[in-house]
Amino acid sequence: MKRVRILMAIAAAAMVVGLYLTLTSPTDRLQGEFTRIVNIHAPSMWVAFLAFGVTALASILWLVRKADRWDRIAEASVETGVLFTATGLFTGMVWGQAVWGRAWDWADPRMASTAVMFFVYIGYLALRRATPDPGMRARRSAILGAIAVVQVPLVYFSVNLFRSLHQTQSIRPDGATMPDEMVIALLVNFLAFTLLYVALTAARVEVAKAEEAKSSETVPAGDAVATPLLSEVKDV
Amino acid sequence: MDHRRFVYLGIGGVIAIVLALTLTGLNDSLTYYLYPSEAVDQRAEFPDGERFRLAGIVVAGTVVEGDGSTSFAVTDGGADVPVVLNGPQPSLFAEDVPLLLEGAWSGDTFEADSALIRHDENYEVPEEGGAYPEG
Numbered sequence A: 001m002k003r004v005r006i007l008m009a010i011a012a013a014a015m016v017v018g019l020y021l022t023l024t025s026p027t028d029r030l031q032g033e034f035t036r037i038v039n040i041h042a043p044s045m046w047v048a049f050l051a052f053g054v055t056a057l058a059s060i061l062w063l064v065r066k067a068d069r070w071d072r073i074a075e076a077s078v079e080t081g082v083l084f085t086a087t088g089l090f091t092g093m094v095w096g097q098a099v100w101g102r103a104w105d106w107a108d109p110r111m112a113s114t115a116v117m118f119f120v121y122i123g124y125l126a127l128r129r130a131t132p133d134p135g136m137r138a139r140r141s142a143i144l145g146a147i148a149v150v151q152v153p154l155v156y157f158s159v160n161l162f163r164s165l166h167q168t169q170s171i172r173p174d175g176a177t178m179p180d181e182m183v184i185a186l187l188v189n190f191l192a193f194t195l196l197y198v199a200l201t202a203a204r205v206e207v208a209k210a211e212e213a214k215s216s217e218t219v220p221a222g223d224a225v226a227t228p229l230l231s232e233v234k235d236v
Numbered sequence B: 001m002d003h004r005r006f007v008y009l010g011i012g013g014v015i016a017i018v019l020a021l022t023l024t025g026l027n028d029s030l031t032y033y034l035y036p037s038e039a040v041d042q043r044a045e046f047p048d049g050e051r052f053r054l055a056g057i058v059v060a061g062t063v064v065e066g067d068g069s070t071s072f073a074v075t076d077g078g079a080d081v082p083v084v085l086n087g088p089q090p091s092l093f094a095e096d097v098p099l100l101l102e103g104a105w106s107g108d109t110f111e112a113d114s115a116l117i118r119h120d121e122n123y124e125v126p127e128e129g130g131a132y133p134e135g
Helices: A002-022 A031-065 A068-099 A109-131 A134-148 A150-161 A180-222 B003-031 B037-040
Strands: B052-058 B070-075 B080-085 B098-106 B107-118
Touching: A002 A031, A002 A180, A031 A068, A031 A109, A031 A134, A031 A180, A068 A109, A068 A180, A068 B003, A109 A134, A109 A150, A109 B003, A134 B003, A150 B107, B037 B052, B037 B080, B052 B080, B080 B098
Parallel strands: B080 B107
Antiparallel strands: B052 B070, B052 B098, B070 B080, B098 B107
């Protein structure tokens, strides 16, 4: 738990620096003050991609090693990823309403693919809640976690593959299409959000450990009324 | 029921969603919007009243404010299309701004009922500092 507190402190310090740069960096001539939203929007979506990538890796490791810790990391990372996807969608809608003149357009490939990714990972969390047996829950969610990650490149490259209302990437291998101060503010926020992701996910893993410890204490008492485990009914 | 079947159904569902998304996305790349030169080339495929979206940059000096409507031309460098916008202007509407219009041909004019600002990936600081001048 001490480790989580240290991670939280580091993330909080980085977020403060990021917020300072967000509020002091120059603004775009067309977007005005709404320029600043990109410093929350883009890092949120980056963290969502990272989180779902970590889940896929942990899911594959669980399928290979069958160790509980990979299942806990996979679950924790999806929860953080869903939270940041929601942040990314919400900030995007605020910006869209202000700059485009519309918060949402289903015909846009970036928006539609992000929404589907959001719902699939909410489905991952629902699948976990719907599967009471820990072994079967870990297996099912590992398979889904390993497959669902194919959406990440689809969402990221949707603006390059298809015509979209959403703009394309501003920081690219061949350089940036924004002034240096904006690039620095954005990159610091990418780092700060990544640290926040690490801290939140580590904290969620600790919660999962505590939940497991608690449920292993209470299972014998509740056996008479508990749902029969599927693994007891039928061989897994 | 065999739980494996449940898992396979789940996997199949995810793959189906991804495939459907990719295919409908491909469809949208053809129909999501046309640039002015494409709209002019494909004029015959879009008879009057057939709705489509048009993306172009507002040509400087063409904006005429009417009573509840705005006329102007949009361009992609290849062709200019005259537009009548019957509806509210987006709050950042100005000359040289990229627009995404929804509407249909009416003769040689594109009659739009909605307009969105199509912001691109370029971020620029104004020379004087501060936000875009109020229009």
